[in-house]
Every structure is written in C-alpha cells, then in structure tokens.
Amino acid sequence: MWYLCVFYHRLLDYRKPEVESLAELFGVFDDYPTDQQHSLEWKLPQYHHPDSPFHFVNLPSEDIARSIANRSILVKGLYELWGEGNSYEELEESIKGYPEERKLPYLNSDSTFRISMDTFGKVMSFTEQNERIRGLSYIPFKGRVNLKNPEHNFWIMETDDYGSNNGLPPVVKKRIFFGREVGAADRKLLPTYELKSRNYLGPTAMDAEVAFLMANQAKATHGKLVYDPFVGTGSILIAAAHYGAMTMGADIDIRVVRDGRGPDCNVWSNFKQYGLPMPISLLRADNNLPPWRPGLFEMFDAIICDPPYGVRAGGRKSGGRKLLKGIVGPYIVPEEKRTNHIPSTGAYSLVECVHDLLDLAAKMLVMDGRLVYFYPVVREDDSSSPSFPEHPCFKLIASCEQILSFRYSRVLLTMVKIKPYTEDIAESARLKHMDFKENHLKWLEEGNLHSAVFSPADSNSSAGDDGKCGKELKPKYRGKYV
Amino acid sequence: MRLLTHNMLSSTIKGVTNGFPLKIEPQKIIERPVEFNPIFLKNMFAKLEWKPLVEASKTMGYFELPEDVSDLSVLESDEFLHKFHHALLEIHLEEGVLVCPETGRKFPVQKGIPNMMLHEDENNLRLQDDVHGASSFPKALDDIKYSKLCNPSGTVVHFYMSIASP
Numbered sequence: 001m002w003y004l005c006v007f008y009h010r011l012l013d014y015r016k017p018e019v020e021s022l023a024e025l026f027g028v029f030d031d032y033p034t035d036q037q038h039s040l041e042w043k044l045p046q047y048h049h050p051d052s053p054f055h056f057v058n059l060p061s062e063d064i065a066r067s068i069a070n071r072s073i074l075v076k077g078l079y080e081l082w083g084e085g086n087s088y089e090e091l092e093e094s095i096k097g098y099p100e101e102r103k104l105p106y107l108n109s110d111s112t113f114r115i116s117m118d119t120f121g122k123v124m125s126f127t128e129q130n131e132r133i134r135g136l137s138y139i140p141f142k143g144r145v146n147l148k149n150p151e152h153n154f155w156i157m158e159t160d161d162y163g164s165n166n167g168l169p170p171v172v173k174k175r176i177f178f179g180r181e182v183g184a185a186d187r188k189l190l191p192t193y194e195l196k197s198r199n200y201l202g203p204t205a206m207d208a209e210v211a212f213l214m215a216n217q218a219k220a221t222h223g224k225l226v227y228d229p230f231v232g233t234g235s236i237l238i239a240a241a242h243y244g245a246m247t248m249g250a251d252i253d254i255r256v257v258r259d260g261r262g263p264d265c266n267v268w269s270n271f272k273q274y275g276l277p278m279p280i281s282l283l284r285a286d287n288n289l290p291p292w293r294p295g296l297f298e299m300f301d302a303i304i305c306d307p308p309y310g311v312r313a314g315g316r317k318s319g320g321r322k323l324l325k326g327i328v329g330p331y332i333v334p335e336e337k338r339t340n341h342i343p344s345t346g347a348y349s350l351v352e353c354v355h356d357l358l359d360l361a362a363k364m365l366v367m368d369g370r371l372v373y374f375y376p377v378v379r380e381d382d383s384s385s386p387s388f389p390e391h392p393c394f395k396l397i398a399s400c401e402q403i404l405s406f407r408y409s410r411v412l413l414t415m416v417k418i419k420p421y422t423e424d425i426a427e428s429a430r431l432k433h434m435d436f437k438e439n440h441l442k443w444l445e446e447g448n449l450h451s452a453v454f455s456p457a458d459s460n461s462s463a464g465d466d467g468k469c470g471k472e473l474k475p476k477y478r479g480k481y482v
Numbered sequence: 483m484r485l486l487t488h489n490m491l492s493s494t495i496k497g498v499t500n501g502f503p504l505k506i507e508p509q510k511i512i513e514r515p516v517e518f519n520p521i522f523l524k525n526m527f528a529k530l531e532w533k534p535l536v537e538a539s540k541t542m543g544y545f546e547l548p549e550d551v552s553d554l555s556v557l558e559s560d561e562f563l564h565k566f567h568h569a570l571l572e573i574h575l576e577e578g579v580l581v582c583p584e585t586g587r588k589f590p591v592q593k594g595i596p597n598m599m600l601h602e603d604e605n606n607l608r609l610q611d612d613v614h615g616a617s618s619f620p621k622a623l624d625d626i627k628y629s630k631l632c633n634p635s636g637t638v639v640h641f642y643m644s645i646a647s648p
C-alpha cells in the first residue's frame with residue numbers, strides 16, 4: 001500500500017536510505033532473492049522536486065510502516081492519505097472519493113481523535129489553522145476529540161507556492177494533503193542524547209542525530225554485534241547500544257579508552273549515563289595491525305565508524321616517523337622499561353586507513369553484514385559524482401553527502417558484504433599492506449586531505465574569466481545545506 | 483575484559499605462528515550481571531573456540547562449563563545457556579595480564595582494557611623482515627584484476643589489487 005511519507009527538511013541525502021535500511025530491518029525484503037538490489041518503490045507528488053519533504057512510498061503493511069516511522073530519525077510521519085488537491089475544493093472531492101470502508105473504522109463513536117495542521121514553506125496563524133480544520137466538517141467524525149492522547153491523529157498539510165525562499169526550487173502549485181498518521185519519529189531521543197549534556201566528549205565526538213542515522217544504516221538491533229575500530233569516546237556505539245545491539249570498540253589511543261577524564265568521565269560512564277548496557281569490550285589496538293586470532297572470521301554483524309581523515313583529527317598507526325621512513329631500524333626496548341613503554345606511532349594516511357578498514361570488514365563481517373563509515377570528499381567546481389572506495393566483497397548501497405565546509409564534505413557510505421572473504425583477497429590485501437609500509441611517505445602525501453581543505457584558495461583558477469569568480473556562477477541552491 | 487573478547491584476541495608479535503589462546507594471569511576479577519540473550523549466545527557459540535573458553539573460565543575461577551560440546555543439543559538446554567552466558571559475558575578481568583603462549587610477552591589489562599599494541603621491536607614494521615612475502619607475488623599481470631581505491635579528491639590514486647580466481 002502507498003503511504004505519504006513526510007520528512008524533516010534536513011540531511012536530504014540521508015532520508016530515503018534510512019527508510020530503506022529500516023524496511024530491510026523490519027523484514028520487507030525477506031522473501032526477495034538475496035542477489036537482487038533491494039529497494040522500495042517511491043513516487044513524488046505532482047510538481048514536487050526530489051528534495052521536497054513530501055514523498056509516497058509503497059510498504060507491505062501498516063505495522064511495518066509504523067515500525068519504520070517510529071524508529072526513524074528523519075521521517076516526520078507516515079500517513080494513510082485520504083485525499084489531496086491543489087485547493088480545498090479539490091481536497092474535499094478527493095476525500096469524499098476515498099473508499100468508505102477505509103475511513104469508517106477510524107471515525108466511529110467510541111474512538112478519540114485529533115486533527116492537526118502542518119505547513120511547509122509558510123507560516124499560518126492559529127485562526128487560519130482553525131478555519132481549515134473546521135472546514136473538514138464534511139468528514140463524518142463521530143468520535144470524541146482528545147488533544148493530548150488521541151487514538152487517531154489526522155493531519156492537514158499544506159505547501160505553498162512560496163517562491164525560492166526555503167532553498168528548494170519553487171513548486172509550481174500549492175498542494176494540500178489530508179491523512180491519518182500511521183507512525184512518527186521519536187525525536188525526543190535527540191535531546192536525551194545530545195552532546196552538550198554528555199559527560200565524556202572528544203574533539204570529534206559524533207553528533208547524536210548522525211550517530212543514530214549510522215546505527216539505522218547498520219541495522220543495529222537486539223542480539224547483533226557492532227564494532228567500531230575508531231571508538232574514541234564511544235559516541236557512535238552509544239546509538240547502536242540504544243537499539244539493543246552488543247557493542248565492541250577499539251582505539252589506538254590508550255588514554256581515550258582506558259583513562260578518559262577520571263573514574264566518572266570515560267567511555268564506560270557515557271554508557272552508564274543513559275542506562276545502556278556496557279560495551280562487550282573496549283580495547284587498545286592498532287587498526288593497521290589488528291589483534292584478532294587467525295581463525296576468526298565473520299564475527300560482527302556491522303562495523304560503523306568515522307575514520308580519522310586528517311582534517312580535524314589525524315590517524316595514527318604503529319611505528320615512529322623515522323621508523324616508517326626506514327631511516328632507523330626498530331629500536332630495542334630495554335627490558336626494564338618494557339612494562340610502561342608507550343610505542344611510538346606515525347601518521348596513518350586516509351587511503352591506507354580505508355584499505356585496512358575494508359580488509360577488516362571483508363574478513364570480520366558476516367555475509368550480508370554492513371559497513372557504515374564516513375568518507376571525506378573534496379568539493380570540486382564541476383559536479384561530477386565522486387568515486388568511492390570499492391572492494392570485491394562489498395556492494396555500495398547508499399552514499400549520503402553532508403557538506404561540512406566550502407572545500408569539503410563527508411559522505412556516509414553504506415556497504416553490504418556480498419561475497420565471502422577468500423585467500424586470494426587476503427593475499428592481495430597483505431601485499432598492499434606491505435606496499436603501504438614500504439612507501440609510507442608517498443601515501444601520506446597523496447592521501448593528504450588537510451592541505452586541500454586548509455590551504456589558501458588558488459587564485460589562478462578563477463582569474464581567467466574576467467575577474468568573475470567561477471564559484472559565484474554556481475546556482476544558489478541550498479538543498480544540500482539544510 | 484570479558485572472555486568473549488579473550489576468545490577473539492591473539493598475540494601478533496613478529497615471528498609468532500600461534501599466538502592464541504593468550505594465557506590469563508588475573509589480579510582482579512569482577513562479576514557484573516548482563517541481560518540474558520539466548521539468540522546472541524547461540525550466534526556466538528558457532529564462532530568461538532570452545533576449549534580455550536573452558537580453560538580461560540577455569541583461570542578466572544569458574545568451573546561449570548562442560549568440556550565436551552560436540553553434541554549441539556546442549557544449545558537447547560537453558561541450564562547450559564545460563565552457564566555459557568555467565569562465563570562469556572559476566573566475568574570480567576579488571577586487572578591482570580594476557581601472556582603470549584610463544585614468547586611470554588605480557589599484554590597488560592588495566593581498568594578492563596586490554597592493551598594489544600606492540601612495541602617497536604615486536605611488529606613487522608619493515609618489509610625486509612617479511613620472509614614469506616617475495617615468493618607469493620603474482621607472476622603475470624594478467625592474474626591481477628584491479629578495483630580502485632581512490633583519494634578523497636576523487637582522483638584514483640591507486641588500484642587495489644585482487645587476484646583473479648581461476
């Protein structure tokens with residue numbers, strides 16, 4: 001059945017993939033052959049731009065629609081559409097034409113209901129809202145009104161021919177929808193988990209909303225094991241734990257995972273703060289040299305992480321600067337100093353880091369398991385679509401861009417494991433690992449994002465076109481910024 | 483550190499061929515109740531090495547796990563699952579060390595966090611140290627299929643090698 005799906009007008013790229021991931025989690029695609037692309041059917045209302053918050057989605061049942069809406073972060077609501085039109089006259093006609101047997105069960109005398117008004121792209125006074133709600137008197141509501149806790153919620157939603165002041169291309173005609181709410185997102189979650197009230201924070205702690213989106217992309221749920229190889233203060237795992245998943249994390253910095261800022265301000269205390277089960281384990285390990293036993297495969301149901309891309313925080317791996325350059329051999333640590341010795345670390349290029357992450361995920365994820373991680377992209381003037389890392393074991397199913405600055409954005413990649421890890425793949429990964437070691441410096445320079453993001457703007461590139469900066473020619477389309 | 487983690491870790495020191503299981507030398511053991519989840523337990527059971535788990539639980543002072551689990555019907559027994567649950571998830575090594583079975587190198591566990599980082603002279607940092615590498619390089623370029631690994635500015639900086647399967 002088709003439902004009207006209304007989104008919050010933010011993180012536009014993330015909206016549909018979230019619904020699709022949740023649909024998969026709630027079993028919509030269970031009967032589909034596994035080798036096919038799983039996706040839902042979507043439609044747009046007439047004249048609407050793909051970035052519009054109004055969409056139609058085909059879902060097998062109301063129960064599934066409710067489950068998806070209740071767990072999602074970006075779905076404002078899923079509605080059974082009773083009518084729509086470009087004017088209130090058209091709306092009335094449309095509602096009257098909707099089958100009686102679909103309407104009557106929700107209108108009977110022993111039920112309670114509420115009608116609310118929502119607008120997109122315009123503000124409406126209370127009087128105007130009331131007028132429109134009263135205008136629905138042609139619908140035979142028999143139940144009692146209950147504004148606090150009604151059984152049935154009805155919504156009138158109105159978009160306006162608002163011009164271009166909300167960042168979207170103008171809609172040609174205004175559209176009015178009337179529907180019964182099937183489910184809505186629980187955004188109360190976000191103030192509960194917001195970073196400003198969290199005890200232990202690091203410089204790159206993941207924002208709660210995005211962390212929940214990542215957990216949804218990873219299909220984190222009860223009984224699943226989720227791993228974060230760059231755990232830091234645990235901000236991503238907290239979202240996974242909220243959905244009942246077992247969590248595990250590693251970090252190369254022992255101060256972050258072991259000590260935190262004291263006995264009541266560390267990764268454990270962050271989980272305790274929200275009454276969540278503690279991670280199964282936190283360990284100090286190098287993603288470049290993972291400590292897993294040789295026979296260990298297909299352990300995790302999902303890996304979610306925000307790898308260090310060297311812009312706000314750089315990655316580290318084992319080996320000092322001179323050691324990695326090959327100027328000096330490994331030092332022999334004197335016996336009496338071994339216990340508290342802190343091994344040196346060197347810079348870890350993003351390319352190598354992603355290589356290690358893909359190899360780890362290919363080996364340690366169960367079949368059909370998901371790897372969800374952020375990947376930075378330098379924003380170029382031409383809008384050619386960027387290319388993302390590929391791996392023979394994985395299929396990329398979603399890429400959601402979030403613009404961070406004029407120069408770069410980050411893209412949340414969701415990859416699904418479609419092929420088992422083989423010896424051939426392990427061998428080529430090992431050779432690549434050796435190449436990274438041997439050509440440490442080369443990789444560090446080629447993969448350096450910091451300079452691309454922070455270096456002064458190149459004045460030569462825009463001088464050519466009569467002093468007009470090439471960037472000003474770009475249409476002022478703000479869709480992706482919301 | 484719980485015994486589930488112990489069952490996954492090994493020593494990766496250069497030259498060590500079998501760094502699993504790490505021997506536990508406990509100094510402080512604590513128990514914390516964890517919600518019982520039979521689905522998760524059955525899921526994990528298939529992936530674990532059973533004998534090392536039994537041995538590890540003994541070192542931690544828990545002797546209730548059966549040695550022999552070749553008969554998979556144990557997974558239907560609630561009593562077994564509760565014992566398994568307790569050993570796997572509720573016993574924590576808060577302070578202690580994990581000892582590499584081959585070299586005797588001690589990996590400290592402090593505040594429940596195992597420190598698996600190797601010292602400079604223990605890991606395979608330089609190519610020359612790797613004796614197995616050279617012989618297994620693929621001979622002909624035809625054997626190699628490429629998939630790409632690109633840097634963030636979108637240009638492909640290198641190809642990720644994968645050897646074509648015959």
